[in-house]
Amino acid sequence: MLILECPYCGVVADETDLHGGGEAHLKRFGPGSSDEDFQTYLFHRANPKGVHFERWRHVSGCGKWFHAARNTMTLEVYGTYSAQTYEPPKAIINAVIKKHPEWEGYK
Amino acid sequence: MSNAVSALQGASFDGYCKVEEAGLVGMITLRGDLSSAGVAKAVKAATGAAMPGQGEITEGAKGRAGWMSPDELLLIVDHAKAADFVAAASKSLAKEHALVVNVSDARAVYRVTGDAVREVLAKLSPADTAAMVPGQIRRTRIAQIPAAFYLTDEKTAELICFRSVAQYAFDILKDAAMSGGEVGV
Numbered sequence A: 001m002l003i004l005e006c007p008y009c010g011v012v013a014d015e016t017d018l019h020g021g022g023e024a025h026l027k028r029f030g031p032g033s034s035d036e037d038f039q040t041y042l043f044h045r046a047n048p049k050g051v052h053f054e055r056w057r058h059v060s061g062c063g064k065w066f067h068a069a070r071n072t073m074t075l076e077v078y079g080t081y082s083a084q085t086y087e088p089p090k091a092i093i094n095a096v097i098k099k100h101p102e103w104e105g106y107k
Numbered sequence B: 001m002s003n004a005v006s007a008l009q010g011a012s013f014d015g016y017c018k019v020e021e022a023g024l025v026g027m028i029t030l031r032g033d034l035s036s037a038g039v040a041k042a043v044k045a046a047t048g049a050a051m052p053g054q055g056e057i058t059e060g061a062k063g064r065a066g067w068m069s070p071d072e073l074l075l076i077v078d079h080a081k082a083a084d085f086v087a088a089a090s091k092s093l094a095k096e097h098a099l100v101v102n103v104s105d106a107r108a109v110y111r112v113t114g115d116a117v118r119e120v121l122a123k124l125s126p127a128d129t130a131a132m133v134p135g136q137i138r139r140t141r142i143a144q145i146p147a148a149f150y151l152t153d154e155k156t157a158e159l160i161c162f163r164s165v166a167q168y169a170f171d172i173l174k175d176a177a178m179s180g181g182e183v184g185v
């Protein structure tokens, strides 16, 4: 069972209290973008075996969206953080690097 | 106005814990900047309670104030006075980015009493009810529906859900509290 701490409530919620929102930190390509960019934005998602950044919603709690950094293979959670950011905060990156010095990095 | 009735009109069940529908309960949703003095004042005026911190529910002479999210509170008051409180708070918060709505008749409230009240809730919800103490409120789910609950003392919990699922909530609470269903026997 995946357990994440909602950064807004401080509640430690299991995944039945949450709703997954897929890959985090996507850059939106909307009207006026190239077909290729638009296609990539709509359909292409990272599917790593390892460190992954995701969006989650505390759906039966506060209702807010937040971000989580976790490992898709071990289910280890490196941390959760606010939705109001374009990229993972330094503390989260450091938590990942501490566990996986060989990690290729975000992006 | 027609005569207001609660969803299950005080239905009750005796198991190893008692489950009662709490009847008419006034409930107000207040959304806004929880750090603003105006919001704190409106909370005080409606309930007499202090502003709750994250995950807390406070009690005052006229009601309770529960923290629902970083920008939302639930004020629990006398059903007959809810409309007046909404009118007063809407007026006092007119200049702020805030929203005050009477949701009393959109909800149902249950009271669960008994020594094993935490066990009854734990059967239905993923919340760590063993760690909960009076003064905390938890928004979560019970079985398949959203719910919020808090302990008023070690043997009493109050649970709020949508009125549209009032019967479902009562049925699963009854099932969880049924005699013979005690945990660890």
Ligand SMILES: [Zn+2]
Pocket (backbone or CB within 6 Å): A006, A007, A008, A009, A010, A011, A058, A061, A062, A063, A064
């Ligand atoms: Zn939350």
